[in-house]
Amino acid sequence: MALIVQKYGGTSMGSPERIGAVADRVGRARAEGHQVVVVVSAMSGETDRLIKLAKSISARPPAREMDVLLATGEQASIALLAMALAERGVPARSFTGAQVHILTDSAHSKARILDIDDRRLRASLDAGEVAVVAGFQGVDQDGSITTLGRGGSDTTAVALAAALKADECQIYTDVDGVYTTDPRVEPRARRLDRITFEEMLEMASLGAKVLQIRSVEFAGKYKVPLRVLSSFADGPGTLITLEERGVEDPLISGIAFNRDEAQITVAGIPDRPGVASAIFGPIARANIEVDVIVQSIGQDGLTTMSFTVHRNEYPAAMSLLGGIAAELGARSVGGDDQIAKISLVGVGMRSHAGVAATMFDALAAEGINIRMISTSEIKISVIVDEKYVELAVRTLHEAFGLASPAV
Amino acid sequence: MALIVQKYGGTSMGSPERIGAVADRVGRARAEGHQVVVVVSAMSGETDRLIKLAKSISARPPAREMDVLLATGEQASIALLAMALAERGVPARSFTGAQVHILTDSAHSKARILDIDDRRLRASLDAGEVAVVAGFQGVDQDGSITTLGRGGSDTTAVALAAALKADECQIYTDVDGVYTTDPRVEPRARRLDRITFEEMLEMASLGAKVLQIRSVEFAGKYKVPLRVLSSFADGPGTLITLEERGVEDPLISGIAFNRDEAQITVAGIPDRPGVASAIFGPIARANIEVDVIVQSIGQDGLTTMSFTVHRNEYPAAMSLLGGIAAELGARSVGGDDQIAKISLVGVGMRSHAGVAATMFDALAAEGINIRMISTSEIKISVIVDEKYVELAVRTLHEAFGLASPAV
Structure with missing residues (x-):
């Protein structure tokens, strides 16, 4: 039995049907005997809808209130996924960032995680539940809601994996792994089975936008094994590791x-x-x-x-x-x-x-x-x-x- | 200087323009020297949208998760109103039910308020801010989000007014007060300047749906002066009081x-x-x-x-x-x-x-x-x-x- 953190982005959560597919996938991991924590983003389009609503009220909305507004997107997602899991007979419980004490600084819209209290998640896992956590959001020392910036759900997933000492942090996305280059330019591009954190950082910062760069740094720092997989197809994905390469390995990844x-x-x-x-x-x-x-x-x-x-x-x-x-x-x-x-x-x-x-x-x-x-x-x-x-x-x-x- | 709790329902918060009008009204009360706490509902249509979304995922969604989902409606409203106030130069701060410690029992979807810790609201008011509080929601002893049931925002407003010993709790709605009967049936129906709590309870339970009956009971129990007003027109509304009637008063209200x-x-x-x-x-x-x-x-x-x-x-x-x-x-x-x-x-x-x-x-x-x-x-x-x-x-x-x- 392993402890796995899975993260699903907005596209994976884009409709009731897709949320159902995510619940099926989470259910399979649990049926295989794993403890599962799931981190989700807002449904695709939701964050943009909320930003538009805010802009129709104020040209420069206060950052604190913007965070309160945007955090509703992920909160809706956790509730919906927990419902989809319950519908499939999988016990589940949703948690906002504040509810699992994802403590951040007060830099609204780009907050950094300071600490995570893993007790509520552990209690949920020990009770046999799948814990469904809102990505992208935290809470500051004053109890105000904060957000980690766009793509912050990856960071949430990695931070939870580090706090829980998870066996693997799986980032589900719309590609099935990291490729040698963009397959739209070179059709013979090949999925890499593994890549080092350093390489991934260079690839990400150079425009290969599979993962948010901050989450890769975080995973490297806390030695969290990170895997990029497709939420639409089965497959091993790409494992991002700390391992040194052997002499037989290729010069270029x-x-x-x-x-x-x-x-x-x-x-x-x-x-x-x-x-x-x-x-x-x-x-x-x-x-x-x-x-x-x-x-x-x-x-x-x-x-x-x-x-x-x-x-x-x-x-x-x-x-x-x-x-x-x-x-x-x-x-x-x-x-x-x-x-x-x-x-x-x-x-x-x-x-x-x-x-x-x-x-x-x-x-x-x-x-x-x-x-x-x-x-x-x-x-x-x-x-x-x-x-x-x-x-x-x-x-x-x-x-x-x-x-x-x-x- | 008085301390006033104002409550605005979904219709009053129904669009960016209407939220702007609410902000104008709140700003006027503050300009008159009052301390103001505002309680808001979800934008009209939002709660129904969320219920439909849940039903597309599960025929019988767990009540706990339904509350997590529905609470996003009011959370969006508090952020948007705080933005509209800031846009008008009125300092404001939003609070979810959990953030102001509206402690309830764990009866999801129909929770009852057990206690309110008024310290955060007092601090916000003392700092010269308008405190904007999400109606309809609270938090139970485990930290789970609860809701008070439809119309629960009225109850939130009255409960906050009682906790803060407010001078008046003003319920803004789409009618300008309590009438002798439904004006659609009797065009000569007349707005009452005042009505007793007992009368209001009978009127409300008999289908005169101006106020949620639980909020009237609550206001009567805690002796909170309650006023029903229109959010679309100026006027004194109807004051709901504990006062006994004089002999000159009419037999029938x-x-x-x-x-x-x-x-x-x-x-x-x-x-x-x-x-x-x-x-x-x-x-x-x-x-x-x-x-x-x-x-x-x-x-x-x-x-x-x-x-x-x-x-x-x-x-x-x-x-x-x-x-x-x-x-x-x-x-x-x-x-x-x-x-x-x-x-x-x-x-x-x-x-x-x-x-x-x-x-x-x-x-x-x-x-x-x-x-x-x-x-x-x-x-x-x-x-x-x-x-x-x-x-x-x-x-x-x-x-x-x-x-x-x-x-």
């Missing part, structure tokens, strides 16, 4: 890509101390996030600074830089919002310097020009023209043999 | 009527001890409520028992009585579901025996046959054919001079 970037280049800047902060200080103060940064120094004592921002923030960043470049005496400011970032991710590359060379060769062979390069211990990212995204992903998928599973 | 009744007559029963319990025992065990009961004894030692039940329960009651009448050796069982009850209500009638005579004379003059009569200290009810309802109400309204206000 997956290829992530992100089309939402734009590149800005400030060229011909007289090179003196403080150039970087003169450029990035105002950008940061305007709350514009910068991703890849590359600085190159020419022979004439002039330096060139290239970096990427989110495509939505490209116009704001460009208009800021006009003034900054003039003050710095830079020769020109240029930019391009038709670019994309492609990243190879794999813990195996740590000990293999050849990965970068193989990557650059493969792209060059297809005539794909690399505009920027950025590397970390387990990742190599390149910026290319957006039009090359699909070709580059398929080329790299082939070059690193990702279509055939590891031995 | 109002005329209530109820079309939802049916009459059953078991005739020719051999009269012996235990007849009444042989008839009403099985009826009570089938959860059928009996209203008026009249027994008459004939000269032949046979007795006749007549009584009324809710029209919806007439078929069930008739089928039960077939067997019972045979066992008792009764001559016949008959019934009629096209009847209605009309009642004169007024504390003034206690000391005036002539009221009944005036009533019977007035009805006889119009050829209205009285089928049953039932009296209490402050009420006289008659059962008549349903077709006479309007005529009877107008006749009595005229006979007792209700159209012209008291001196």
Whole structure:
């Protein structure tokens, strides 16, 4: 008998029929002899409906009251799932975030979990019940309702799994696991049986949006075995583990890509101390996030600074830089919002310097020009023209043999 | 400066615009220097929507989970009203039933309030805030969410007013007060400036559905001055008081009527001890409520028992009585579901025996046959054919001079 935490998102809870299917799945896990805690999100569309209602009352509703409103979505879900379980003869009991004492700070709409008192859940499990817990919500020291931000139900599930020392935290979603890359771009993309937390973090932050990144960090920190599965099909999914890889494992686990970037280049800047902060200080103060940064120094004592921002923030960043470049005496400011970032991710590359060379060769062979390069211990990212995204992903998928599973 | 509890029902909270109008009204009371606690119901239609959702999942959803689901309706309302108040510059804070510790028993869907801890509300009022409290809901000793049953928001408002020793509990509704009778039947019906709790109880239980009867009992018990007002128009409404009437006051305050009744007559029963319990025992065990009961004894030692039940329960009651009448050796069982009850209500009638005579004379003059009569200290009810309802109400309204206000 294992203790399992299962999490179902809004799409899985999207209709009475789907809630019934979730109840069937939960019932099977219990019939196999497991103790089950289920974390659920609001029914798909419900959160948007509530936000619209709030906006029709106030352009800037107070964050505390917004949390009170949004928390009703998950509260309805727990009641409905508990009803569906009871209908199937499975004893169940629903709990709001406050009822299981998911204590958070008071940062409404983006609260962080401080502590969980697992006694009520343990009592429910010991009584033979399935405990159905509202995701996304908690309660602060004053007893006010808080929410963890969009996608926070994943975080709730991982936090409960950690508090209960669960054997596994299963995240049910609309894909059946983590893939070597997006199957819509490379049909030969393959589901990974397992991936490390570090790799998953890079994949998630690079736009492979299977899991909320905060929940992956949390699971890694508390060593909670995390599994991503489909709520619509049976299958083993992908296990996210702390295990080190063996030497036989592939160098590369997956290829992530992100089309939402734009590149800005400030060229011909007289090179003196403080150039970087003169450029990035105002950008940061305007709350514009910068991703890849590359600085190159020419022979004439002039330096060139290239970096990427989110495509939505490209116009704001460009208009800021006009003034900054003039003050710095830079020769020109240029930019391009038709670019994309492609990243190879794999813990195996740590000990293999050849990965970068193989990557650059493969792209060059297809005539794909690399505009920027950025590397970390387990990742190599390149910026290319957006039009090359699909070709580059398929080329790299082939070059690193990702279509055939590891031995 | 007074402390006022205001309660707004689902119709008053029915749309973002109406919630805005409620916020305006609350803001005015506060601008007049009052401390205000507001109790709100779910937006009209919301509770029915949630019930439908539950029924699509389970034919008989567990009562505990039904309460978790239904409580979301009022929770959304408190958040939206607090937002609307903030939008108008009025500091406000929302509270669920659990957050203000409205402790109830565990009778889900019809819980009774055991205790209220007023500390959080006092703190909110002392901080200059309007406290916005979810009606209809509480929390039991285990921390489970409970509901007080339909109309329970009135009860919440009265209970909070009692706990806070409020100066007045104002129930805002879609009528502008309590009338001498239904204006749709008698256009000359007149709004009463005041009415006693006892009279209000009789009026409410007789189908004048302005207030939930339990809230009136509660207000009378705890001596909370209660006022019924319109949320759509300004006006003084009707004050429900504990005051005794003066001799100048009218005998009769109002005329209530109820079309939802049916009459059953078991005739020719051999009269012996235990007849009444042989008839009403099985009826009570089938959860059928009996209203008026009249027994008459004939000269032949046979007795006749007549009584009324809710029209919806007439078929069930008739089928039960077939067997019972045979066992008792009764001559016949008959019934009629096209009847209605009309009642004169007024504390003034206690000391005036002539009221009944005036009533019977007035009805006889119009050829209205009285089928049953039932009296209490402050009420006289008659059962008549349903077709006479309007005529009877107008006749009595005229006979007792209700159209012209008291001196």
